[in-house]
Each structure stands twice: as C-alpha cells, then as structure tokens.
Amino acid sequence: MSKKRVTLADVARLAGLSPTAASMILTGRPDTRLSAEAHARVHAAALELGYRPNLAARALRTDKTRTIAFISDVVATTRFANGLIRGTLEAADAAGHVVLVLETGGEPAREVQAIEAALDRQVDGFIFAAMRAREVFVPALPAATRVVMLNATSRHHPVCILPDEFEAGGAAVRLLHDAGIRDGIALIGHNQMVEQGLFRSETVSRRLSGIRTEMARFGLDFVAEESCWNWEARNGYELVCGLLERKVPLTALLCLNDRLAFGAYQALGEAGLRIPADMSVVSFDNDELAADLRPGLTTFALPHEEMGREAVRLLLAPKSELGEHLIPMTATIRQSIAIIGEGRGLVTEMPRPSRSN
Amino acid sequence: MSKKRVTLADVARLAGLSPTAASMILTGRPDTRLSAEAHARVHAAALELGYRPNLAARALRTDKTRTIAFISDVVATTRFANGLIRGTLEAADAAGHVVLVLETGGEPAREVQAIEAALDRQVDGFIFAAMRAREVFVPALPAATRVVMLNATSRHHPVCILPDEFEAGGAAVRLLHDAGIRDGIALIGHNQMVEQGLFRSETVSRRLSGIRTEMARFGLDFVAEESCWNWEARNGYELVCGLLERKVPLTALLCLNDRLAFGAYQALGEAGLRIPADMSVVSFDNDELAADLRPGLTTFALPHEEMGREAVRLLLAPKSELGEHLIPMTATIRQSIAIIGEGRGLVTEMPRPSRSN
DNA sequence: CAATATTGCTAAAAGGATTTAGCAAATGAT
DNA sequence: ATCATTTGCTAAATCCTTTTAGCAATATTG
The missing domain is CATH 1.10.260 (434 Repressor (Amino-terminal Domain))
Structure with a gap:
C-alpha cells in the first residue's frame, strides 16, 4: 500500500x-x-x-552503472549506418547493459559536452562511432576509461572495429571474373583523393586497393574509371550517361556504392539497356534500395550490425584486445550479374520489416 | 596530481x-x-x-537524473522513423537531458525488461515510440511516471503525438486539383482493413479519410482503387502494371507511400510513359528515395523530427498537456506533378548529408 | 580440556550529493 | 538596554547500497 x-x-x-x-x-x-x-x-x-x-545507490558505491555511452556524429540519426546502433543495442541488451545515445553532429564542442554528460552519469565505457569510417578526434578522457572506436579510428584509442574493405573489394572483382567477364569493366565513383586516403573514409581507399590488387592478379584492366566527388544517385546517372554517349564498350559496372548503382540503373533504363543481359552491375553497401531495384542489385553489405555487436563485446571484455578488428563484408547475390560461374559468399536475403505509413 | x-x-x-x-x-x-x-x-x-x-549521488538524493528513456519497437534500428530519434536527441540535448535508447522489437517481454532497466536507473520520464503509429501496449508503471506516446497511442497514457494525416490526405488531393486534374486519378495502396482502422496504423486510416473527404468536397471520383496488403516497391510495380494492362485511362496516381510510388515509376518507365507529362504522381512519407527518383517525387513528409522534439517538450513540460498533439505534414514539391495552379505548402528541399562509403 | 578455526552473521562506514533544522552574530525595534 | 528579527552560515540526517571489520557460537585440533 x-x-x-x-x-x-x-x-x-x-x-x-x-x-x-x-x-x-x-x-x-x-x-x-x-x-x-x-x-x-x-x-x-x-x-x-x-x-x-536502486542503481544510483549502487553506482555511488561501486562506480559501475551497467551503462554504455554511444557517441557518434550522425549514426543514430541518419539511415545510413543504422546497423551500428542496432548491433550495439542488441549486444548491450544481451549483456544486461543499457545504452546512452549521444549525437554530436561531429562538432567538437558538442562532443566535449556529450562526453561530460556521460562521465557525469558514470558510464562504464565509451563507443565512438562514425557514419563513415574515419579518424575521429576524441577529447581527453580519464586515464582508465574503456573506449572502443566503431567504424572509426583514433590516435589515442587503439581498439577499433572496421569493415574488411580490402577483402570485399577483391571479392567484387572475383564475382565479375567468375561470371566470365574479362573486358568492358568500368569503375564508377573512383576518386583520386579518396583513393590516396586523403579525404573521406580511410576504409574506402582500402576497398579500392582491394579492387586493384585483384584486378591485377587476374590480369584485368578497367575500360574506364569514372570519377566523381559525391556518391549520390544523380552522380551515377550522369557518369553512366557520359559513358554511353562516348560509346565506351561496356560489359559490367563496378559501382562504389548502391546509390551510384541506382543512378546507373536509371541511365541504362533510359538508354533501353537491360540488366543483366546487356550489362552486369555490382556494388557496395547493401542499401535497402538494392532489394527494391529491378532487377535486384548484387552488392557487398557493410557489416554494421556485426560491428556494433563486436564493439560491445570488446568494450566489456575482461581485458582490452588492442588493434584493428576487421569484420568481413558478405555479398548479397541478386540478379544484376549474369552469373556463369558459381556465386561465392552467397547470402539468402533477409526479410525486412515492411512498412505501411 | x-x-x-x-x-x-x-x-x-x-x-x-x-x-x-x-x-x-x-x-x-x-x-x-x-x-x-x-x-x-x-x-x-x-x-x-x-x-x-556526481549525478549518481544527486540522483540518490533527489530522484532526478536528467535522463529520458526512449523505448521503441524498432525506431532506432530501422531507417524508417529515424527522424523520431533525431528530434528527440536534439531536443533532449538542448534541455540538458540525455537519452537512454531501448529497443524491444515490439516483444512484450523485452518491453517489460526495458522498462525495468530504465526504472532502475531512475529516468525522469518515458517516451514510447512506434515505427508505425499505432496503439502500443505499455506495461504497468509507477503512478507518477511521466509518459509521452510518440507516433503511438495508449489507453492509459493520454499524452500522444501524431502526424496530422487527415489534413495531409486532403492536401494531397488539393495538389492534384490545383494542377487542374479532374479525372483519371487512381488510388494506389488502398486497403479495406486499414481504412477501417482495423489493422496497421490508425493514422493511415485518417490519411484515407482526409483523402476521401477532400475528393468529395471537389466532387471528384477515383477511376480505380488498387488494393494491396504490403506497401513495398514490388506492390506498386505490380498494381500499376495491372492498371496499364487493363487500359484504365489514367492521369494521376495518388500513392499511399513512396515505396509504392517507386514501384509505379518502374512500371511507368517500362511502359515508356513519362512523368509528369503522361502521368502525375503524388505520395506520402518523403523517403530519402523520393529525392533520388527521376523526376523527383512530390510527397508529404512525416514530420518525425518535429514530433520527436515535441515529445521531449511535453515530457519536460511543467504540467502534462493531455490529449492528441497533431503535427502538420508538409509537402515537398518536386517535379512529379504537372503543376498548373500554384503549389501550396511548398518547401525547398533540405540538403542531406552525402555519403561515400 | 584449552586453544584454535570455522561458520554464520551483523554493525558501521563509505560513497557524494541535498536538505532540514538551527546556531551565532548583527541589526532593528521599543 | 532589552528583546525580536534578520543575516549568513553550518551540523547532521538522508537517499540506498556495498564492503570492511569483527562478534558470537560451534566445530576442530593438540
């Protein structure tokens, strides 16, 4: 009562x-x-x-809160890297922990604030996540603080989790090679700066490096390398329109992300070309989009969910496992490549929650 | 030292x-x-x-933590209702609060667990969010607990925030009418059960009700009402293919969401029909997709971000403001309607963060 | 049988803030 | 000069749990 x-x-x-x-x-x-x-x-x-x-009382005595701070630029609030937070929440829940989500928009001032807010609440550890894998500036933290970098790197915090882009780049090339394609492969979305790791994500430069290494191993060459700065649908559309105008002899498009591939689809559609009969397309990300395209797009998924889970595991591990932890990217095979050889790393498509409003 | x-x-x-x-x-x-x-x-x-x-010590004494629990089915972990969490985080941050994000997948057992985890941590209030606006079961809570339902309703918790679907439904019809369209309007995605509010989101039935009310006001009739259960791209594609086969005389498609509209685009494209010259399309959601389509899709955005902000405001308001809080849906006008009259509620498109990996 | 160990449990302190009740000095009123 | 207020501040209790140190009774050992 x-x-x-x-x-x-x-x-x-x-x-x-x-x-x-x-x-x-x-x-x-x-x-x-x-x-x-x-x-x-x-x-x-x-x-x-x-x-x-009463966990407040317990925290006061023990300095443990079973709470993790997830600090990111825009991960929780854009659709792109959603799996990162999904995996994190799932693994934290399984470990009986709870997640404080803080977004900073990448602004250092808000980052400092977020860290203080989390420290005030005695969190057990920090996960710093970035939408695109990159070096992230992390303000000073008390010495003993447990930190994991998720889809990010930091000079001061050696435990980090990244997708295995090098391997995936190679695998994409293998997919085309296995399909019997030898000529007319165009690279869509190449960018010199990115490739040299000067801008954007460090991991994408590894993706390109994996692609080139595997092309060389097979003795293949690109028939064209189309460069652009942004990787939006519109860019893919424009680049492929350009290729078609210049009558470059094309067999396959290796697109650096699904949005570029979407643009390519639009350009090919307008030109009356059929996928995969007239042109094969392979790409990266496994955007939701990829399943809705006609025909479905074969693409290498960023293993965000798995990465999030791994972040929690490393954060709560008895002792920190230093270094880079590379998570494999698996191909989702759909119908955009005329498959002649047998597909590798084939993954049956997962059902997604459908939506009605 | x-x-x-x-x-x-x-x-x-x-x-x-x-x-x-x-x-x-x-x-x-x-x-x-x-x-x-x-x-x-x-x-x-x-x-x-x-x-x-030390906030743990303070919480022990005062029972206030400046922490909000955000409990949802799959909001944080799917791309659909992402704005809800973005708005919530933003407003919470501005109010000096912090957000504990808990996802339940809609399973009652995990819901109870999540609530307990949050209560153990003495959160100041709960936001219950749902991906699709619907009645949500909320397990018993201590009497004084502050609760706001976000994109959801609950018998026991009267403070709720919903998009103003009725108004938006009417506005969509007005957009077509203002464009001079009087005949050949097809409704894509109609569903008897949904319309009667029996399944899915209650708000979508309001959307339909708004549509029908406005059609009646203008003395207009649908030339076809195509029904389907799921609202995926594939469904839109199939329904529109069907309409074209049956040679229904079409001028405009009123699609109930952007994914259906995307499918419609694909079907029209394959049939060689041009948008908006041969066919106008209007839709709901303002999915990221809508901007990437060619031509851009005119669609009514779910005001998720604004809803999230409002949720925090109501939760922290000195006294609870009972009842339904309807947030207006604004149209994002692109090129999918042959505009003859002048567009209303026109919103210039916001730049989105671009993506590279 | 005396000395020692073990068993089963508890009192009290600690952790860091807020809050209630109240003390001593200064000021004002009569 | 005396009593009542006001001012400016503090001691101690409180929130709830964990943890250290240790007590009393029983069992074991020499």
Whole structure:
C-alpha cells in the first residue's frame, strides 16, 4: 500500500536478516558463508516484495552503472549506418547493459559536452562511432576509461572495429571474373583523393586497393574509371550517361556504392539497356534500395550490425584486445550479374520489416 | 596530481565554506541568503578544480537524473522513423537531458525488461515510440511516471503525438486539383482493413479519410482503387502494371507511400510513359528515395523530427498537456506533378548529408 | 580440556550529493 | 538596554547500497 520504493532494508527485514546478508546474497557473492536457508529466505523476500535495486545507490558505491555511452556524429540519426546502433543495442541488451545515445553532429564542442554528460552519469565505457569510417578526434578522457572506436579510428584509442574493405573489394572483382567477364569493366565513383586516403573514409581507399590488387592478379584492366566527388544517385546517372554517349564498350559496372548503382540503373533504363543481359552491375553497401531495384542489385553489405555487436563485446571484455578488428563484408547475390560461374559468399536475403505509413 | 574525482567537499574546502553552502550556490537555489562573496568564491573554486557533480549521488538524493528513456519497437534500428530519434536527441540535448535508447522489437517481454532497466536507473520520464503509429501496449508503471506516446497511442497514457494525416490526405488531393486534374486519378495502396482502422496504423486510416473527404468536397471520383496488403516497391510495380494492362485511362496516381510510388515509376518507365507529362504522381512519407527518383517525387513528409522534439517538450513540460498533439505534414514539391495552379505548402528541399562509403 | 578455526552473521562506514533544522552574530525595534 | 528579527552560515540526517571489520557460537585440533 505504501508508495515508496522497496529497498534492500525491506527485503532484509522480511527475511529476518541484516541488509549486509541480503546484499551479499542478491549480488551473488561467491565467497560468502551464508547458509542455504538464508539464501532461500532472501530470494523469497525479494520476489515477494518485487525488490529492484536502486542503481544510483549502487553506482555511488561501486562506480559501475551497467551503462554504455554511444557517441557518434550522425549514426543514430541518419539511415545510413543504422546497423551500428542496432548491433550495439542488441549486444548491450544481451549483456544486461543499457545504452546512452549521444549525437554530436561531429562538432567538437558538442562532443566535449556529450562526453561530460556521460562521465557525469558514470558510464562504464565509451563507443565512438562514425557514419563513415574515419579518424575521429576524441577529447581527453580519464586515464582508465574503456573506449572502443566503431567504424572509426583514433590516435589515442587503439581498439577499433572496421569493415574488411580490402577483402570485399577483391571479392567484387572475383564475382565479375567468375561470371566470365574479362573486358568492358568500368569503375564508377573512383576518386583520386579518396583513393590516396586523403579525404573521406580511410576504409574506402582500402576497398579500392582491394579492387586493384585483384584486378591485377587476374590480369584485368578497367575500360574506364569514372570519377566523381559525391556518391549520390544523380552522380551515377550522369557518369553512366557520359559513358554511353562516348560509346565506351561496356560489359559490367563496378559501382562504389548502391546509390551510384541506382543512378546507373536509371541511365541504362533510359538508354533501353537491360540488366543483366546487356550489362552486369555490382556494388557496395547493401542499401535497402538494392532489394527494391529491378532487377535486384548484387552488392557487398557493410557489416554494421556485426560491428556494433563486436564493439560491445570488446568494450566489456575482461581485458582490452588492442588493434584493428576487421569484420568481413558478405555479398548479397541478386540478379544484376549474369552469373556463369558459381556465386561465392552467397547470402539468402533477409526479410525486412515492411512498412505501411 | 591525485587521481580521485573532485567532490563537492573539495570545492567547499577550497572556498572556505561548508558543503551545504557550496551545494546551495552551485545548484542555484533562489531563496538562499548566502553573500555575494560566498557565491563568487564557490564558483571560482569549482572552476579551478574542474568540479563536476556526481549525478549518481544527486540522483540518490533527489530522484532526478536528467535522463529520458526512449523505448521503441524498432525506431532506432530501422531507417524508417529515424527522424523520431533525431528530434528527440536534439531536443533532449538542448534541455540538458540525455537519452537512454531501448529497443524491444515490439516483444512484450523485452518491453517489460526495458522498462525495468530504465526504472532502475531512475529516468525522469518515458517516451514510447512506434515505427508505425499505432496503439502500443505499455506495461504497468509507477503512478507518477511521466509518459509521452510518440507516433503511438495508449489507453492509459493520454499524452500522444501524431502526424496530422487527415489534413495531409486532403492536401494531397488539393495538389492534384490545383494542377487542374479532374479525372483519371487512381488510388494506389488502398486497403479495406486499414481504412477501417482495423489493422496497421490508425493514422493511415485518417490519411484515407482526409483523402476521401477532400475528393468529395471537389466532387471528384477515383477511376480505380488498387488494393494491396504490403506497401513495398514490388506492390506498386505490380498494381500499376495491372492498371496499364487493363487500359484504365489514367492521369494521376495518388500513392499511399513512396515505396509504392517507386514501384509505379518502374512500371511507368517500362511502359515508356513519362512523368509528369503522361502521368502525375503524388505520395506520402518523403523517403530519402523520393529525392533520388527521376523526376523527383512530390510527397508529404512525416514530420518525425518535429514530433520527436515535441515529445521531449511535453515530457519536460511543467504540467502534462493531455490529449492528441497533431503535427502538420508538409509537402515537398518536386517535379512529379504537372503543376498548373500554384503549389501550396511548398518547401525547398533540405540538403542531406552525402555519403561515400 | 584449552586453544584454535570455522561458520554464520551483523554493525558501521563509505560513497557524494541535498536538505532540514538551527546556531551565532548583527541589526532593528521599543 | 532589552528583546525580536534578520543575516549568513553550518551540523547532521538522508537517499540506498556495498564492503570492511569483527562478534558470537560451534566445530576442530593438540
């Protein structure tokens, strides 16, 4: 009938024991010498009263909150890197932790604020996530703070998680090669600066490096390398229109992301070319879009969800496992490549939640 | 040099005052009678030591954490309702609060767990969000708990925020009417069950109701009402292919979401029909997709971001403002309607973050 | 049997803030 | 000069849990 919260003292009283005993039993201390009967009485009392420990009080004493701070530029608030947060939430939940999500828009001032807000709340660790894999500036933190960089790197925090772009780049080339394609392959979205790792994501330069390495291994050459700065649908459209106008002999398009590929689809459609009969297309990201295109787009997914899960695992691991953790990118095979050889890394498509409003 | 946290006692000591005084001054109590000099000394000391209050300790005493629980089915982890969380984070940040994000996948068991995890951490209030606006089951909560339903409703929690679908439905019809279109309007995605509010989102039934009311007001009739259960691109494609086969005389397609519209684009494209010259299209959602289509799709955006902000405002408002809070949906005018009259509610398109990996 | 170990449990302190009750000095009223 | 207020500040209690140190009773050992 009383409106107050049930406290540990209440449980102890009902069990006829001291709060000390109740605490030891409920927190499952190993070395305690309390009787089996005491255990039973305390657990029964806790159940009967519906006891829930006050985590603020516990945090005050133990400095542990079972709370993780997820600090990102725009991960939670754009659709792009959504899997990162999905994986993080899922793994945190499984580990009995909870996630404080803070977005900074990449602004250093807000970043500092976010970190302070999290520190004030005694979080157990930090995950710094970035929408595009990149070096992220992390303001100074207390020495012992546990930190994992997710889809990001940092000079001061060596534990980081990245997609294995080099391998995926090679795999994309293999997919075309296995399909019997030898000539007329165009690279869509190449950019000198990016390739040299000067701008944007460091990982994309690895993707390109993987592509070139594998092309060389097979003795293949690009018939064209179309460069652009942004990777939007419009850019893909314009680049492919250009190629068609110049009558470059094309067999396959290796697009650096799905939006470029979407633009390519539009250009090819308007030119009356059929995919994959007249042209094969392969791409990266596995955007939601890729499944809706006609025909479905074969593309290498960024393993965001898996990366998020791994971030939580590393953050809560007993000792930190330093270094880069590369997560494999798997191909989702659809119908955009005229497959002659057998597909590798084939993944059946996952059902997605459908939407109605 | 010491590694320990700076505590209020340290500040008080440095200022030559009691912790009581320091607390009163730093929390900015109004009625205190402490001297101006004392204020100055305490603030100076806090600054010098870099004092940050321990929120766990404060929470223990005051039961306030400046933390909000955002509990949703799949909002944070799908791209669809992303704006909800963006708006929430933004407004919470502005109000000096922090957001605990918990996803339940809509499973009642996980919902209960999530609520308990949040209650254990003494959150100041709950926002229950749903991907599609719908009645959400909320497990019992302590009586005084502050709750806002976001894009959702609940029998027990009267404060809710919904998009103004009725109005938007009418506005979509007006857009076509203003463009001089009188005949050959097809409704794509109609569904009897949805319209009666029996399934899915309650708000979509309002959207349909707004559409029909406005059609009636103008004395217009649909030339066809194509029904389907899912609202994916493939459904739009199939429905429009069907209409074309049956040679229904079409002028405009009123699609119930952008994915259906995307499918319609594909079907029209394959049939060699041009938008908007041969066919106007209008739709709902303002999916990212809508901007990438050729031509750009005119569509009514779900005001998710604004809704998220409003949720925080209502949650933290001094007294709860009961009832439904309808947020207007604004049209983003692109090129998919042959505009003859003048466009209303025209919104220039916002730049979106571009993406490269 | 006396000395020692073990068992089963508890009192009290600690963690860091807020808040209630109240003290001493200065000021004002009579 | 005396009593009542006001001013400026503080001691101590409180929130709830964990943890250290240790007590009393029983069991074991020499």
